[in-house]
Amino acid sequence: MIRVQREDFDVGAELKALTAGRHEIGGAVTFVGLVRDMAGDSKIGAMTLEHYPGMTEKQLAEIEAEAKKRWPLSASLIVHRYGRLEPGEQIVLVITASAHREAAFEACHFLIDWLKTKAPFWKLEDTDQGAQWVAAEARDDKAAERWTKP
Amino acid sequence: MKVLWFAWLRTRVGTAEETLTPPAEVRDVRTLLDWLKQRSPGHAEALKNLSVVRVAVNQTYVQPDHPVAAGDEVAIFPPVTGG
Numbered sequence: 125m126i127r128v129q130r131e132d133f134d135v136g137a138e139l140k141a142l143t144a145g146r147h148e149i150g151g152a153v154t155f156v157g158l159v160r161d162m163a164g165d166s167k168i169g170a171m172t173l174e175h176y177p178g179m180t181e182k183q184l185a186e187i188e189a190e191a192k193k194r195w196p197l198s199a200s201l202i203v204h205r206y207g208r209l210e211p212g213e214q215i216v217l218v219i220t221a222s223a224h225r226e227a228a229f230e231a232c233h234f235l236i237d238w239l240k241t242k243a244p245f246w247k248l249e250d251t252d253q254g255a256q257w258v259a260a261e262a263r264d265d266k267a268a269e270r271w272t273k274p
Numbered sequence: 275m276k277v278l279w280f281a282w283l284r285t286r287v288g289t290a291e292e293t294l295t296p297p298a299e300v301r302d303v304r305t306l307l308d309w310l311k312q313r314s315p316g317h318a319e320a321l322k323n324l325s326v327v328r329v330a331v332n333q334t335y336v337q338p339d340h341p342v343a344a345g346d347e348v349a350i351f352p353p354v355t356g357g
Contacts, residue, residue: 157357173356174281176349179333204356216357236357244330244349245356246281257282260353 125200126184128175130207133217142199142219149198152221153232161211163258166251171258173206173215176244180204187238191220194234195227202235204243234271241268275344277310279320280351283327286320295344303329304338306348326352 125142135156143149161168184202191200203217216239220231247258277292284290300306307329311321321327329336330349342348 175356176278176280176330176333176351179330179349182333240357241354242335243356244280244351244354246352247355248281257352258355260355264357 126181126188126202126204128177128180128184128204128206130205132205132214133203135214135217138201138203138217139219142201143221146198146221148223149221150223151225151228152199152219153225153228155216155218155232155236156214157216157236159209159211159213159215163249163251163256166249166253166256168211169250169252170208170210171250172208172248174246174248175204175206179244183243184239187235187242190238191231191235195220195222195231197222197227197231200231200235202239204239204245206245237264237267237271240264275342276347278347278349280349283320283350283352287314287316296342300342302338302342303331303336303340303348306342307338307350310350321350328353 135154139152139154143152159171188200188202197220199221201219205215209215218232218235220228222228241264249256249258275294277294279287279290296309300309307321311318328351331340331342331346
């Protein structure tokens with residue numbers, strides 16, 4: 125399941141809803157991305173997340189389908205926010221659930237790594253040196269590459 | 275053809291969306307970008323360094339040799355920074 129929304133999310137409520145009545149699930153892994161208050165040496169007041177409506181949902185659905193192909197997942201959820209966010213706020217939620225923990229851990233890691241390099245979102249940070257578009261990081265590409273099959 | 279601009283490419287070009295009719299010699303993403311560069315100084319500035327430009331045609335990532343046609347939605351944007 126995927127959702128792109130402006131509103132905040134409740135991790136506990138999402139986890140409960142995703143696993144309700146699914147007694148074959150033996151473990152669920154949750155990743156929550158938060159807004160940091162620093163970017164390099166600059167203090168961040170807030171950030172605005174822009175995205176490409178339509179393609180965002182399509183990309184997230186494809187990434188989720190790829191995870192389901194690779195691991196035996198019982199359930200999964202990706203929630204990504206857009207709009208203005210302040211330090212400490214939640215940006216993204218990934219939950220993966222499976223009969224056993226290995227699949228849940230690996231699929232969750234895969235989903236957040238791929239999402240960071242494929243989902244069309246862009247961060248504009250309000251820093252003490254003015255508004256700055258965040259540059260993509262080579263280390264994120266490296267993290268995603270790890271999951272590329274030979 | 276609908277051309278969409280995002281993030282700092284949008285601010286350089288000065289618009290989020292353009293409806294354009296490229297000439298016949300524009301057949302693929304590479305020739306489209308070359309043609310777009312000539313539209314304004316802002317377009318030229320946005321497309322100066324193509325190593326930081328990504329293109330999606332009809333909401334799917336494509337390479338420079340991918341064909342483009344009249345009814346396509348072509349999105350042009352920098353490397354993504356979500357998550």
